[in-house]
Amino acid sequence: MTGQTTHDDVPAAGAMPMLGLGTWQNEDPEQCTESVRAALEMGYRHVDTAKAYHNESAVGDGIAAAAVPREEVFLATKVWAGDLAYEDVIESAERLGVETIDLLYIHWPSHAYDPEETLPAFDELLDRGVIDRVGVSNFTPEQIERAQEVLDAPLFANQVEMHPYLKQEELRAFAAEDDLNLVAYSPLGRGTVLDDDTLAEIAAKHDASVAQVSLAWLREKDVTAIPKATSEAHIQDNFESVSLDLDDADIAAIDAIDRTDRQIHPDWAPDSW
Template identity: 45%
Template sequence: MHLPPVGLGTMGIDDPDAIAAALAVGYRHLDTARIYDNEDVVGGGLAAGLTANDAARDGVSRDDVTVATKLWIDDLGPDEVGPAARESADRLGVETLDLLYVHRPRGDYDPETTLPALDRLREEGLVRNVGVSNFEPAQLDRAIQVLDAPLAAHQTELHPLFYRPELLEHAREHGYTVVAYSPLAGGRVREVDAVRAVAEAHDATPESVAIAWATAKEPVVAIPKASSEAHLCANLAAAGLELTDAEIASIDAVEHEEELFPE
């Protein structure tokens, strides 16, 4: 599946206007999850944003927007996957979930029963693409073996303070997208000397550099969270910031690792 370089992470967003504003400035990938407890907010903003865009006649339609959500660890039993996915679609106000993830391979997750249930949803048309999140390479291998559908995406924490090249190499080898969540490290990228040095060289913000660094890595797209129009626009534009190989390498070499969302 094709995803734009920058999408919108919505964890913590509780105002539909922020979602509508994101669509208005050009976002075409919205990412949420059942555990965020805001699928109705994202759905309301999506509906409002598409209505506003339709009125403005700028050609944005539902088909232009990838809507992604995730099944939590207690949604992953074979009898829970379908009802949970339908509830999410209803809350989001969509007939089809463009991308449905296994949020974490924990709880009721069993690749032999969870993944075939996701395949059935794809065959039924409720789900267009299947993804996984927070998986290790061996778990990714097993998912690829069991799924009938191609694995569309692996969502994982990725930022200058937490970077796992082996996950990117696995994605390249198997032809799926890596979706980088928390690419700004919860604002901590401002404290990283290598990021600040590159930002100064480009007269850019550390946040823009962090997003540009992530999206420069094939096959990575980023989903930073933002709600104000200024931050939405800045994050969206960051993918156009071109870093040199040396600048990318200087950020790659940051030794301090800080995983924000460990198991």
């Protein structure tokens, strides 16, 4: 897909690495800053945040504190659903303390979201050089198609919940046909997949952790994962998934897991979920 790399290669300037650090619920400023710094110095080059996470400033501080040039870091954030009026979108891009945001998402297609008002603001930010790419999050295929009709800019990514208990077959097929990057939040199912027997057997076979297996499965599906982690041990464990190669039997076994368990479903989520 356009603009994606794995950590097996040196990322091209501005490319989106297929493993990133998620920062949802990492609201303690010092902890968040340290997590971002540690992840970047460990080798991560993709950090994901959002206004709703209440940590954008701390993420910016972590990027500044790391011994990694800013131009090597792919930084993504999201505009909250209540801030999607034109002027609110413009203002939202100023909180991270960085000159350019690599990817700015619409967090949810709800609340103040109005394609005709919201999306021109994203085009404006792109024209000004404030952002490099436009993304959406939690969008259905129909909502993506409507956004593409309004946007002048190409739509780069859709960020959704995805893990072995929520395989997102329809969205993956749509993304592949539309050359759209799919980014997985909660790629460990908020911990639910860690007790799965199938994943545990595959992990034992490869002398890996269950978390690494889940993340490697997503990579095999051409999906970028952004697992949240705060401790250096968990950040390191997730990062080691980039060297785990699953075989066809492993992929088939995970694909065959007969369980659907969505973790994130607010009342105002799209009706067609």
